[in-house]
Amino acid sequence: MACVRALLVCTLANRAAALVVCGLNVPHAKPSAASRALGNWPKSFPYSDADLKPMMAGNDGLFYLVPKFVQHAGDECRDSLTRFYEAALPAQDGDVLDLCSSWTSHYPLGWKGRRVAILGLNPLELIANPSKTEWAVQDLNQKPTLPYADASFDVVTNSLSVDCLTKPLEVFAEMARVLKPGGLACMAFTNRCFPTKVVPIWNRPFTEAHHVQIVGNYFKFSSDAWAELVRGRIARRLGRPARPDGGRDGEEG
């Protein structure tokens, strides 16, 4: 099986010196103490079905029926994420997939891919996304199989949404399948969430180190194709503490 690369990106942290992750030079990133979470692998996938069943499980299509057109992270955080994507996305003629997408993929303004497929739940939001060349509505918690051929993409991104995947192993295995050899998957997450829609383990405890561990486990146990698992912090602190309860639904943005 061809090797692909995995990258976990935590988007709320301190400004720092340059870090090379997965061969990318990301000037505003640094590893942190939470990186240790990626060393101690359990023997097998450590989560049960109950661990992955949100309080408001199912009906994701209904939950996202009304377009929100909101931002799910603060200005600085989004700016850092965009600067990260500047380093991660192919400079030209790239084929990119954005999962759990909306009206924004946080890609740099003016960046154009040859193929930019976006997949999410709200058609009006997807249509409004300026980066896309194609879009698809699909509930990954109902149907985790991606509607794309093997080895189609150079980069797969998922911004601020990995916490709501209830079939993560299936989706991550699919990401490995649709990536070209040497391709890169970037999972970016913050310290905000829809508390009723995230998988319960995300809240137990609600810490960056635990989130790194969870997403690391998704990569580790989904496919042998993931060759390299790297974690980087990329943003400046926003000056607000992590919210253990994540706030109420709709408080994101």
Ligand SMILES: C[S@@+](CC[C@H](N)C(=O)[O-])C[C@H]1O[C@@H](n2cnc3c(N)ncnc32)[C@H](O)[C@@H]1O
């Ligand atoms: C917190 S928003 C993040 C949106 C966007 N990625 C961003 O960074 O602004 C969560 C997104 O995930 C998508 N989503 C949530 N559950 C999903 C599911 N089961 N299948 C596919 N997409 C889903 C929604 O359409 C929504 O746009």
